[in-house]
Amino acid sequence: MGGGAARTRTFRLSAVSLALAVLGSLTACAEGHDEPSIVVTTNILGDVVHSLVGDHAAVTVLMKPNSDPHSFGISAKEAGAMEDADLIIGNGLGLEEGLSANLDNARSEGVRVLEVGEHIDPLEYTSGGSAGTPDPHFWTDPARMVAAVDVITSALGKEVGDDLAEAIEPSVTSYRGQLDDLDAEIEEIAESIPAEDRKLVTNHHVFGYFAKRFDFEVIGAVLPSGTTLASPSAADLEELARTVKDAGVPTIFADSSQPQKLAEALSDEVDLDVEVTALFSESLTEADGEAGTYIDMQRTNAQAIADGLVPR
Template sequence: MIRRAAKLFAFATAVLLAVGACSGAGHERSAIVVTTNILGDITRAVVGDQAEVTVLMKPNADPHSFGVSARQAADLERAGLVVYNGLGLEEGVLRHVRAAEGAGVPVLAVGDGVHPLRYTVDGAEGQPDPHFWTDPRRVRDAVDAISKHVVDHVDGVAPEVIRRNADRYRAELDGLDASMRERFGRIPPQRRKLVTNHHVFGYFAKRFGFEVIGAVIPSGTTLASPSASDLKSLADAVRAAGVPAIFADSSQPDRLARVLADQAGLRIAVIPLFSESLSEPGRGAGTYLEMMRANTEAIAGGLSAG
């Protein structure tokens, strides 16, 4: 009798452990981990309440240099889906994304599916430009890719809900794009010239008819540094173009932009933009849509003044 009871107890324990393991695995497969906060906001708009979305990058951080903790690295390897920008953006996190992929986690490099542009270096095409979110139409492509991968790889989501959320968000992106085109349409073509802290507005310029005169840091990453000759060349271009403002990323000090303004010998405004990171909620760029509307007004106002 005792032997039979012991066998029954062992069987029941094994069943409970198996159920617990299945439950834990299901939970892990339903988690979505996103590297940057801009993509995190877009992903949350698509996913809604269908799955947990964890965003690694904090507000106001630099996507080129932010890192992750050991716990966050473990979250990546336990995720049901990892969403990252790709195109060389997350320089401090990419090896962890690769490790998760090597461990069998589905990963989505969003930038690969948005028809990426390439930087132009001395008249030749260079590396892919990762800053596609400055064009709302490219973000539409990102929404398509994210919604498909969520439906295909994340357990427990209702596909019809994901698709409905994606449709709703694409409509909001269409409205954003139309309002930006209308606002920039009031700026004379000869004033649609941009100087920024680094090369971040290539997609924006192509979409809305702007010319990028140059950048204080002549690179697609904030980890590079300008030389004295770089600053002089750009100062000469600013002087020749009569640019009324320099736009500096809000997450980076604008010291270099001010140095350029001094070298150009011009009284020129330095205007902050939320170009590479969202802010905390209530600080001007808590969501992607809010960030783009704020930047639209900042750019339009800076180039229309004077």
């Protein structure tokens, strides 16, 4: 009898434990289901969205550190996450060239896609193979990123819910203030460069917004296009080499996610002491790198540009 009673008690305790485990699992699933799901295409906007929503939503960033936004791809699992998301936040204006089919599929499943660039009064390229088309690189202007934050915040409230919008109000206010401070800091750095020396030659056309905001002139690009997928002709390189020589530009700036061979080849064509400096223009680094956040990236780039252009 004693042994049977012990077995009965053991069975009852096990049954209670099993019921609690199942209940906990169901509760976790319900909580996971209730948590808003946001997918962000680029790691630059991913950092911004993380800064805004914190732990109030699950944020999936598709673009890995040190990637090229024009050509990166995603896994089948990530494609599925896009179709299950409450909201997809993308750069737009043709930047994410490799994701167009995935974005179309998500839209066909009824997922709201916010392409931020369409809402911040985009500039157009003024030269090269992309002339006359919208320039997607608006993040190089911190003031426009303040506008981007407002666009993102509005979409979160409309598409995800008023509760989320209310919960993130303090972080939105804080981050907007950080962007205002960043804008003022970069303006001060830019003013350390004599106006006649504010001339940029880059790997491709990526700093149009930066140039407009801080009174620089983009005099040329190694890749005469707004995308890294373009290729320069020999004539393009020869013309740019003449431009660099005539302007006396001391530094060519190449994107950190791309090999610098083209920029280095151009510098070899110029009968001047021209350096090649890498900028984090289209992708963040890992969190502990020089461009681990959007704000760090902008600050690092501005200082590198000043170091490359201030007369020695």
